[in-house]
Amino acid sequence: MGKTIIILVLTLMFVAAIQNVQAATIKQTVEGGVDVTVDHPDSVIAGRDFTISILIKNNGWEDKRDVRFATTSLDESIQAKNQTLAVERLSKDGTFGGVLEFTTSAESQPGMHYINAVYSQILLSNNETPTPLMQKNIAIPIDIKGIPEVQINTIAPSAIFPNAEFPFDVELVSKDIIIRNVELGIIPPKDITIRGQTSFSYSTIEKNTPVLIRTQIVTSPTEITNEHKLPFEVTVTYTDDLGEEKTTSKTVSLLLRPRTFMEFTTDGGVWVGGIFLAPYVSLGTLVGIPAGALFSLVIRKLQKKKTTKKKKTK
Numbered sequence: 001m002g003k004t005i006i007i008l009v010l011t012l013m014f015v016a017a018i019q020n021v022q023a024a025t026i027k028q029t030v031e032g033g034v035d036v037t038v039d040h041p042d043s044v045i046a047g048r049d050f051t052i053s054i055l056i057k058n059n060g061w062e063d064k065r066d067v068r069f070a071t072t073s074l075d076e077s078i079q080a081k082n083q084t085l086a087v088e089r090l091s092k093d094g095t096f097g098g099v100l101e102f103t104t105s106a107e108s109q110p111g112m113h114y115i116n117a118v119y120s121q122i123l124l125s126n127n128e129t130p131t132p133l134m135q136k137n138i139a140i141p142i143d144i145k146g147i148p149e150v151q152i153n154t155i156a157p158s159a160i161f162p163n164a165e166f167p168f169d170v171e172l173v174s175k176d177i178i179i180r181n182v183e184l185g186i187i188p189p190k191d192i193t194i195r196g197q198t199s200f201s202y203s204t205i206e207k208n209t210p211v212l213i214r215t216q217i218v219t220s221p222t223e224i225t226n227e228h229k230l231p232f233e234v235t236v237t238y239t240d241d242l243g244e245e246k247t248t249s250k251t252v253s254l255l256l257r258p259r260t261f262m263e264f265t266t267d268g269g270v271w272v273g274g275i276f277l278a279p280y281v282s283l284g285t286l287v288g289i290p291a292g293a294l295f296s297l298v299i300r301k302l303q304k305k306k307t308t309k310k311k312k313t314k
Contacts, residue, residue, distance in 0.1 A: 023053075024141075031134045032123045033060030034090075036069070043143040045176055046077075047106035048241070052115070052140065054085055055097040064090045065122040065130060071100065073116045077108035077144060090121075108144045115140040148241070149175040152234050152250040156217075160230075161259035163221040165195070170213040170234055172205065179205050179238040181245075184213065187233040191220040205238075219256070227257035 026038040039053040054069050070084040081101035090096055102115070120135045155169040172184060182202040188194055195216040205211055217232075235249040 026138060026140065028119070028136060028138060030119065030121070030136050032058070032062055032064060032121070034058050034064060034121065036119050036136070036138070038117075038138060038140060040140050040142065043145050043176065044104055045145055045148055045241075046104050046108040046110070049081075049101065049103045050142075052100045052102065053097065054100065055095065056090065056119075057096075058090045058092060058094045060123075061092055063092060063094075063124045063127045065124055066133075067096060067121045069117060069119050071115055071117045074102075075113035075115065075142070077105050077113050078115060078142065079103050079105070104142075104144055110144055110146045113142045113144055115142060145176055148177045150179065150236065150238065150246070150248050151175060152236060152248065154232070154234065154250065154252045156232075156252065156254055159227075159255040159257055160217070160219055161257055162219050162223055163259070165216050165218050168194070168215050168217045168232065170215070172211045172213070172236060173209075174205050174207055174238075176207065177241040178207050179240060181237075181239045183237045185235045186213075186215060187235065188217060189230040189232065191222070192230060192232075193218045224256065224258055227255055229253040230256050 023039040024042050026040070028036045028038075030036060035055075035057045037055040037057075039055075041050050044050045056067060056069065058064055066086070066088065067090045068084065068086040070086075071080055074080055079102065081103065083100065085096075085098040085100065087096045117138045117140060118135055119138060120133060122133055123131045125131055151171075151173040153171040153173070155167070155171065157166050160166050168186070170184070170186065172182075180203060182205055184200045184202075186194060186198045188198070195218055197215070200213055202211065231251050231253050233249060233251045235247065237245065237247045240246050
């Protein structure tokens with residue numbers, strides 16, 4: 001009963017350890033039906049600690065003695081805090097596991113690095129007679145990355161014109177780490193307003209989980225004669241995985257140009273001169289209508305409005 005409880009606790013520790021990171025898995029089957037599973041991070045930031053989880057399961061019908069998993073050589077960018085897991089005897093259907101701890105140098109070169117490890121055991125023939133020591137070399141790849149990347153992506157029209165409304169969306173992605181206490185602000189240029197919020201807060205954003213913010217910008221009704229670029233700035237402050245406050249920003253320029261005689265809006269509406277036709281007529285239909293027909297449509301619309309006003313006056 002005591003051994004069963006210990007094995008259960010070790011297994012639970014192993015499962016908990018691998019759930020806390022995005023991991024890659026190496027699985028080897030060795031002599032006597034033993035499965036050796038190594039879970040390691042898919043990537044590590046330079047200067048950070050990381051762990052490797054080991055699970056050894058005896059699927060054979062014979063016991064194993066002097067079961068050992070040890071790292072034998074490390075890349076110069078990686079240092080070990082503990083290097084060996086061992087158990088004197090692993091019985092049939094028995095499970096053994098644990099966690100090895102490492103750290104990376106802040107000066108590590110980005111790229112793939114390796115930890116070399118050896119699994120060894122002595123198979124007990126008929127659960128009694130020791131056989132020669134068996135060893136298995138395992139190379140564990142560790143992808144080391146430099147400064148954690150927090151990306152700001154913007155989605156907006158290539159050009160805008162006065163007296164109209166346009167989408168301006170922001171996507172925030174933390175590529176390598178979980179970030180906390182996130183504050184995002186959108187700073188529009190002069191004479192441009194944003195419908196709704198300009199600042200957004202998040203307690204936590206998970207690694208590689210994009211957050212999309214949808215906004216609308218409203219341009220000034222003042223007409224212009226020359227085109228020019230308008231800068232929109234997006235700033236982000238956050239707390240990184242070391243508890244340090246960081247700031248990043250991005251500036252994107254949109255071309256503000258005079259409105260042409262006919263302009264289609266992103267919601268399916270259309271401007272004809274100074275008249276806006278609401279998007280109850282489909283975009284495809286409007287594209288196929290000649291300019292003369294559009295003039296007639298505008299005139300009929302204005303005539304209907306005048307007739308309605310006269311009826312109301314009577």
